[in-house]
Amino acid sequence: MHDPFFRTVTAPAFTRELIAGLAAGRCVAIRVPGFLPRAVLTETLRALESRAFDAYGRQRVDPPVMRFGVGVSDHRTAGTVADGYWDALAAQQKAWQGLGLPYDPFEKCREVLGADWPGGVSVGRRGGREMGAGVAREPNHGFQVHFDDALREFSGDLLDTTLVAQFAFNLYLSVPGSGGETVIWRHRWHPADETFRIPDSYGYREAVVGNAESIELRPEVGEAVLINPRYFHAVRPSKDSRRIALGFAVGMSETGRLFAWG
Numbered sequence: 001m002h003d004p005f006f007r008t009v010t011a012p013a014f015t016r017e018l019i020a021g022l023a024a025g026r027c028v029a030i031r032v033p034g035f036l037p038r039a040v041l042t043e044t045l046r047a048l049e050s051r052a053f054d055a056y057g058r059q060r061v062d063p064p065v066m067r068f069g070v071g072v073s074d075h076r077t078a079g080t081v082a083d084g085y086w087d088a089l090a091a092q093q094k095a096w097q098g099l100g101l102p103y104d105p106f107e108k109c110r111e112v113l114g115a116d117w118p119g120g121v122s123v124g125r126r127g128g129r130e131m132g133a134g135v136a137r138e139p140n141h142g143f144q145v146h147f148d149d150a151l152r153e154f155s156g157d158l159l160d161t162t163l164v165a166q167f168a169f170n171l172y173l174s175v176p177g178s179g180g181e182t183v184i185w186r187h188r189w190h191p192a193d194e195t196f197r198i199p200d201s202y203g204y205r206e207a208v209v210g211n212a213e214s215i216e217l218r219p220e221v222g223e224a225v226l227i228n229p230r231y232f233h234a235v236r237p238s239k240d241s242r243r244i245a246l247g248f249a250v251g252m253s254e255t256g257r258l259f260a261w262g
């Protein structure tokens with residue numbers, strides 16, 4: 001049996017109706033091809049390609065995922081954000097400025113993503129401090145099956161507001177010709193799933209999703225995708241070229257504002 005709400009929607013833009021529908025559970029992903037002008041993509045990709053990417057913490061993220069920028073998940077200790085996050089962010093801002101781009105690609109993403117949303121998309125704050133805007137991620141060996149949910153990863157509220165929904169945004173700058181698919185399963189975390197947890201990892205053994213219905217997305221260059229990351233999802237290994245995406249989390253607050261963080 002197929003759940004008619006377990007579907008992706010492809011549209012020319014992230015409309016208010018589609019974003020609200022994603023929060024409400026009317027779809028699991030919104031795909032917008034040609035999200036940013038081609039020139040912006042190429043310029044950003046060219047700047048990033050020449051730089052060294054770091055790996056996420058090797059113990060938690062194995063196989064390794066490369067990234068340019070700082071993700072809060074690497075600075076989570078006992079359900080809170082470690083001070084090192086803020087120090088790392090300051091260094092990251094310098095690194096992004098060092099790319100010499102005449103714009104901030106994350107700001108462009110927020111502008112376009114929030115164009116139809118009342119109040120747009122702003123960077124979230126914690127303790128009054130602005131969070132990171134996002135990271136460039138390169139999961140060439142894939143992402144393990146996992147879910148993302150700040151509610152379960154952090155105690156209390158991650159941001160200075162209560163979130164009522166969470167999304168994951170990715171803008172694909174480079175995709176492999178083969179592999180690199182994003183798979184989403186119609187399965188949300190259940191306490192019994194912890195028996196499938198890979199020790200010390202962010203991920204789970206694939207058997208965790210059982211025979212749940214799944215959707216496979218093959219991202220295109222220039223496409224932006226907003227998913228409901230509370231569903232278990234994974235990225236398949238790339239078979240040839242690099243898979244590089246600009247990514248950030250997006251939360252919907254109790255007052256209906258959208259906040260991004262990386």
Ligand SMILES: O=C(O)CCC(=O)C(=O)O
Pocket residue numbers: 143148168169170182229233235245247
């Ligand atoms: O790269 C992707 O397609 C999805 C990565 C992911 O796990 C996420 O954005 O939460």
Ligand SMILES: [Fe+2]
Pocket residue numbers: 146147148168229233
């Ligand atoms: Fe994820």
